[in-house]
Amino acid sequence: MNLMIILIIIFSPLIAFSNYVGNEHCKMCHPQQYENFTKFSRMSRSFLGVEKMKNKITQEELKGCYECHTTGYGKKGGFVSVEKTPHLKNTGCEVCHGPGKKHVQTKKREDIKGKLTTKICEPCHTEERIKAFRFRPLLRGVH
Numbered sequence: 001m002n003l004m005i006i007l008i009i010i011f012s013p014l015i016a017f018s019n020y021v022g023n024e025h026c027k028m029c030h031p032q033q034y035e036n037f038t039k040f041s042r043m044s045r046s047f048l049g050v051e052k053m054k055n056k057i058t059q060e061e062l063k064g065c066y067e068c069h070t071t072g073y074g075k076k077g078g079f080v081s082v083e084k085t086p087h088l089k090n091t092g093c094e095v096c097h098g099p100g101k102k103h104v105q106t107k108k109r110e111d112i113k114g115k116l117t118t119k120i121c122e123p124c125h126t127e128e129r130i131k132a133f134r135f136r137p138l139l140r141g142v143h
């Protein structure tokens with residue numbers, strides 16, 4: 001058996017459990033949303049703010065930032081660390097549209113969240129933060 005096949009067999013359970021795939025996987029079929037989001041939305045670079053604070057706060061405090069500044073932290077197949085899951089270190093498409101693994105394979109509407117409400121934004125854009133930043137995000141604000 002060649003090495004590639006052995007590697008695939010060893011790692012396939014890991015791949016199978018990763019429900020979050022990262023923005024790069026959406027690019028091919030949704031170039032326009034990808035382009036707009038990557039160019040114009042600060043959400044696509046949200047980890048920068050965390051990186052800037054890295055040396056000023058404790059590891060524990062840093063983990064407190066992940067739930068809002070990364071994709072899927074604490075959820076199955078979501079962000080774990082910069083080393084292990086670099087493709088999920090910013091808030092990406094799947095923060096709003098949900099884990100994309102199945103949809104990427106099937107290309108079906110039913111396998112991704114398409115109709116969204118502001119409920120999706122609330123865990124991160126809390127009332128407290130809306131006040132602090134004097135800014136309430138509009139539903140169609142990012143692409």
Ligand code: HEC
Pocket residue numbers: 048049050053057061062064065066067068069123124125126129130133135
């Ligand atoms: C409850 C979710 C949440 C948590 C926890 C959180 N953030 Fe944020 N952060 C946001 C949101 C949302 C914004 C965008 C502004 C807004 O709407 O409040 C933001 C904005 C920022 C910005 C950009 C400010 C600017 O004007 O450029 C920085 C930097 C930042 N956060 C750093 C951090 C760090 C460091 C931590 C951890 C100590 C952290 N945040 C924890 C949700 C969060």
Ligand code: HEC
Pocket residue numbers: 023026027030033034035037038043091092093094095096097114115116139140141142143
């Ligand atoms: C901050 C939340 C958010 C993020 C992040 C986000 N989207 Fe969306 N997306 C929306 C909303 C809201 C709609 C409109 C839903 C509706 O019409 O009910 C939408 C609609 C779409 C649609 C349907 C066609 C359209 O444009 O209406 C596609 C495809 C899509 N998004 C792909 C992406 C891709 C790819 C990314 C990442 C590059 C992404 N989205 C990131 C919120 C988001």
Ligand code: HEC
Pocket residue numbers: 021022023025026027028029030093094097099100101103104107108109110112113114115
């Ligand atoms: C291999 C191509 C392909 C990839 C990769 C892909 N999509 Fe799609 N996506 C489609 C197709 C095709 C549709 C339209 C389905 C239809 O009209 O029935 C669609 C529709 C959507 C919709 C609209 C759903 C609705 O209810 O209207 C959203 C949102 C979306 N995709 C997000 C994403 C995100 C996020 C990713 C990356 C995680 C992604 N897509 C990756 C092909 C793809």
Ligand code: HEC
Pocket residue numbers: 040041042043045046047048049067068069070091095096116117118120121122123124125137138139140141142
């Ligand atoms: C998992 C957490 C999370 C969710 C869910 C989320 N956001 Fe954000 N959002 C952030 C963070 C973090 C920032 C700050 C990025 C920065 O400045 O570093 C941000 C910034 C923004 C901004 C301003 C920056 C920009 O140019 O994009 C808009 C607009 C925004 N979010 C819209 C939305 C909307 C609309 C929803 C719901 C449909 C939503 N967000 C859901 C975390 C989230």
